[in-house]
Amino acid sequence: MSQDKTGQTEGPDEGQAKLNPGDDAPPGTPGTGEDVCPKCSGRGRLGAEPCPECGGSGVVIKGLAGG
Numbered sequence: 001m002s003q004d005k006t007g008q009t010e011g012p013d014e015g016q017a018k019l020n021p022g023d024d025a026p027p028g029t030p031g032t033g034e035d036v037c038p039k040c041s042g043r044g045r046l047g048a049e050p051c052p053e054c055g056g057s058g059v060v061i062k063g064l065a066g067g
């Protein structure tokens with residue numbers, strides 16, 4: 001068979017919004033909210049380089065449930 005792999009993946013959506021490694025969900029997702037990036041403490045950078053965890057934004061998206 002020659003069928004392209006066209007979005008038959010299961011699990012959380014991927015490719016809709018660009019997520020940083022520290023994000024739990026895309027921005028605006030119900031039940032989630034911005035939180036200060038624990039990696040860079042909200043600075044958005046580690047030393048001279050942008051923080052890879054939050055992509056330099058200083059915040060990450062975290063689920064609110066379970067706190």
Ligand SMILES: [Zn+2]
Pocket residue numbers: 037038039040041042043044045051052053054055056057058059
């Ligand atoms: Zn960060």
